[in-house]
Structures are given as structure tokens and as C-alpha cells.
Amino acid sequence: AQTVTQSQPEMSVQEAETVTLSCTYDTSESNYYLFWYKQPPSRQMILVIRQEAYKQQNATENRFSVNFQKAAKSFSLKISDSQLGDTAMYFCAFSQLYGGSQGNLIFGKGTKLSVKP
Amino acid sequence: EAGVAQSPRYKIIEKRQSVAFWCNPISGHATLYWYQQILGQGPKLLIQFQNNGVVDDSQLPKDRFSAERLKGVDSTLKIQPAKLEDSAVYLCASSARDFQYQLLAKNIQYFGAGTRLSVL
Numbered sequence: 001a002q003t004v005t006q007s008q009p010e011m012s013v014q015e016a017e018t019v020t021l022s023c024t025y026d027t028s029e030s031n032y033y034l035f036w037y038k039q040p041p042s043r044q045m046i047l048v049i050r051q052e053a054y055k056q057q058n059a060t061e062n063r064f065s066v067n068f069q070k071a072a073k074s075f076s077l078k079i080s081d082s083q084l085g086d087t088a089m090y091f092c093a094f095s096q097l098y099g100g101s102q103g104n105l106i107f108g109k110g111t112k113l114s115v116k117p
Numbered sequence: 118e119a120g121v122a123q124s125p126r127y128k129i130i131e132k133r134q135s136v137a138f139w140c141n142p143i144s145g146h147a148t149l150y151w152y153q154q155i156l157g158q159g160p161k162l163l164i165q166f167q168n169n170g171v172v173d174d175s176q177l178p179k180d181r182f183s184a185e186r187l188k189g190v191d192s193t194l195k196i197q198p199a200k201l202e203d204s205a206v207y208l209c210a211s212s213a214r215d216f217q218y219q220l221l222a223k224n225i226q227y228f229g230a231g232t233r234l235s236v237l
Binding site for chain 2 (some may be wrong): 004037042043044045046047050091093103104105106107108109110
């Protein structure tokens with residue numbers, strides 16, 4: 001069974017600085033997706049960034065980028081130029097590409113990020 | 118494009134009562150999910166629908182939870198009778214399907230704002 005581990009329950013960063021959130025996962029699959037979702041106090045999960053396991057190039061979305069290390073099963077999120085609006089819970093998630101569980105997201109426990117002015 | 122709609126936003130009930138949640142996915146999205154998010158944890162899948170058929174309900178406590186998606190659009194999730202440990206946020210999500218490749222389109226799920234259930 002797949003598992004996702006986020007070892008940092010809480011983190012804080014000063015506005016405009018850079019922060020990295022860690023995520024490791026375990027799977028025997030070779031094809032899968034990895035995601036970072038943001039959940040602000042409004043509770044709505046918002047997709048931040050997505051990585052396809054068969055792509056070696058790390059995904060980037062504006063101020064957000066990932067460091068995907070497939071062999072190490074590591075998937076960290078880097079937020080550059082942190083903004084107050086980045087304050088939220090961040091969840092790392094895994095999804096199979098094929099099979100009966102295709103699409104089902106398996107989430108870590110989350111990291112609470114606070115951006116301080 | 119309208120997002121995933123859920124109602125109610127909040128619900129407080131006493132244990133052993135019943136409760137129902139409603140979800141309207143993004144128009145045209147064939148796949149619908151219900152997740153349970155207990156405080157301090159990540160969401161956990163309860164059930165996945167493909168149109169009006171169940172794809173995966175292996176983690177749904179079927180003795181008390183039920184879900185349906187009769188016309189392949191809206192869905193309801195019901196708990197009867199509720200227990201204290203059912204207190205959680207219930208999230209609905211939907212995703213489009215790439216019929217050419219029989220894969221979920223980019224495996225991206227769009228979430229609603231959830232229903233916070235408190236069982237007293």
C-alpha cells in the first residue's frame with residue numbers, strides 16, 4: 001500500500017523569504033503522480049503543483065517548485081518570495097496512474113505553514 | 118466555470134442521529150470522490166464514482182455510511198447512525214476523464230469547500 005509522510009507538522013517563514021516543505025512516499029508503482037495541495041482556513045483544497053513520475057524535469061509554477069527525487073522517493077516543495085497569502089496547511093499527495101485505484105489521492109498529514117510579516 | 122458545490126457548510130448533530138451531505142461536481146466531470154478529513158490529518162478517500170457507478174468504496178464504513186450518484190451528476194453521502202468519531206470535514210472532489218486514453222485527465226481533482234460535521 002502507498003503511504004505519504006510529511007515530517008514537519010509546522011513551519012514558519014518571514015515574508016519574501018524561501019521555505020522548503022518535505023515529503024517522502026512509499027510505493028512499488030513506477031508510474032504515478034505527486035501533488036502539493038494548499039488548504040487555507042476556508043477548507044477548500046487548492047492544487048499548487050503536480051509532478052508526473054515519468055518526467056525527470058522538476059515541475060515549477062511561478063513561485064512554487066518541486067525537487068523530485070524518484071529513487072529516494074522524495075518530493076519537496078519550495079516556495080520562493082513567500083507571501084502572507086501562502087499561510088495555509090500544505091498537503092503532499094500521491095496518485096496511481098493505472099489500475100483500480102487510479103486517481104484516488106493518498107495524502108500526508110500536512111504541514112502548517114505560517115508566513116510572518 | 119463553476120466549481121464543486123457542497124452543502125451544508127456546517128452541521129451539528131447528536132450521536133445516533135442521521136445526516137446527509139450533498140455535492141454537485143463541475144459540469145461534465147464524470148468522476149466524483151468523497152473524502153473524510155479528521156482534524157489534524159490529511160483527507161482519506163471514502164468512495165469514488167465513475168458516472169453513477171462505484172469504482173472504489175473499500176474504505177467506506179458500510180454499516181453506517183452510504184453514498185449514491187443516481188444520475189451521474191449530483192451525489193449524496195449519508196451517515197446513519199452517526200458516532201462521535203464521525204466528526205470531521207467531508208470533502209467532495211471531481212475530475213474530468215480523458216476518454217481517448219481512458220485515464221483521468223491529468224489526474225487533477227477539484228475540491229469543494231467541504232462540510233464540517235460535529236457529532237455531540
